[in-house]
Amino acid sequence: MLKVLSDDDVESLISTDELLRSVAEAFKELSLGRVLMPQRSRIEVAPKGDILLMPCLAPSLNVFSLKIVSVYPGNIKKGLPTTNAVVVIVDPENGVPSIVAEARALTGLRTAAATALSIKYLARRDASRLGIIGCGYQARWQLIISNQVMRPERISVYDLLSERAERFAEEMSAKIGVKVTPLASAEELVKSCDVIITATTSRAPVVLKDWVRQGTHISAIGSYTPEMAELDPRLVASAKVVVDFLSAAKEEAGDLIQAVRASLMGWENVHAEIGEVIAGLKPGRVDRDEVTVFKTVGTAAQDAAVASILLSKVS
Template sequence: MKVRVITKADIQANLAMSEVIPMVKKAYRALATQQVIMPPRLQIPVEEKEGVTLFMPAYLKQENALGSKIVSVFPHNAQFKRPTINAVFLLISSETGVPLALMEASWLTALRTGAASGVATEYLARTEAKIAAIFGAGVQGRTQLLAVSHVQPLTKVWVYDPNREAARNFVKEMKTWGSSVPSEILVASSPQEAIKEADIICTATTATRPVFNGADVKPGTHINAIGSFTPEMQELPEDIITKAKIVVDSRPACLEEAGDIIIPWRQGLITPQDIYGEIGEIVLGSLPGRVDDEEITVFKSVGLAIQDVIVAQLILEKAQQHNFGQEVEL
């Protein structure tokens, strides 16, 4: 059999955030209309390294898109200047079951995760939102900014990371991305400085405790929380969860995996009924998004395999059209 091998460089050179956001929106719509098969992802913890490897299969029926991602998250890699997230994706023919493509998937993951926040920001942020705060100066933080900037005309961005060198490098690199992001990108000296004027907050960290104080969040703020994906991880303070409109990518997934939801639930501060809805329901129009300029909205995402599959299918289609990647006989 022949399998097309697609590298990270191939994807970076040929796939734009403007193409990914509509695909992720389509995946959320498919989930809301029950047109997907998506088992709970299998997590294999590597406790001695505080890492985890995830196996994430999915099938989108109407799109004929089938495949699985294997992704590892090892937070301590950053100490050795290695990527925290490493991943591959295997795309499979839904007609024959034959493997079609194997692609590097850390950039795919970053793009689709950013796109998820782009979709949520489109429906949940105030239309006049202009200033964003990014927590986490890694790859995910970069694509969060890229996606939010695509759907919202930002004028200023604050970035906070406990590693100030990482934050400075973030600013330096993002300033080279041209008009796709705001020209004014600043390093915040504290979480409070980052969010004091923020209309949109994106958290993209591996934190196990809240990364900012809920009292510092102003009314009308929209928050994209994408870093917490295990019950022990937490980015958002409980007092934000208890007063915000909570929108999730998947109720079952977030109630099983998202510490930002599970921790206050275990404390008796919220119940599953306090989740307003899934983003797909809002995309479909069966639920309204933001209803006034004062409410605080939270989009909690743990990441779904359907996002990976639909974006991987797009990557293969583009590879076939533009002849990138390498076909390998197995």
């Protein structure tokens, strides 16, 4: 019988260990060409936002999922979430749709898992200062999961809207039991952190190359169209860049597309997909001083990873 799950149900059914294991497996399978994942369709509802359709069959996880996710940056002003989503989960053994679930939490969790895996393979082992730019819904999950894998000594946050950063810092300090400090500028944050996560809807770079110290790791999750970028193209061109899925990055990762269009780098300069690093086919960080960038636009394989956990728990 079809089960219907809320975001709260999804959150309560998924442990961080299972999440990281399943998303790592999905990334590996994706890079080894063992999932069926058509390029996602983006339907532009100009000028308000985008609706994305994201299907994936992951045979090793024994799941098919189709997520519909919308991104409406103007929703903040209306008191509505920027990102809204729902997922249909089908059992590939019999083709029966088994679960329909709200997928805001699923999206937050699987995106945070991508960052956490990038920290595991690309950040310095002694990285102790975490910074997050953009204090919205994704940032909440990014902070919760990254805090669990990294156990940072200091956490700083910044948002274009200072009251959002202050409220976020207060709420998250209480939630994770570690002090979260709002800073007055992105520059101050970048100059003082070892691991930086960008989770904004920005169309212009929020992290400039000259601010970034040697050995920093950056996970950029915000941009998903050629026009959007959070990172200085000169930074991207000079860093060791790892992506979630190269063919999607070529179409959607504005941070990289803009650096390539400016002839600062070529696609051959992308070091690896994270799945290749997880599978041991390519190295992660090899040098204490290198600057690493993980650019994720988000893949349906990550959704399938979470869907497979849900399927195993509720059917």
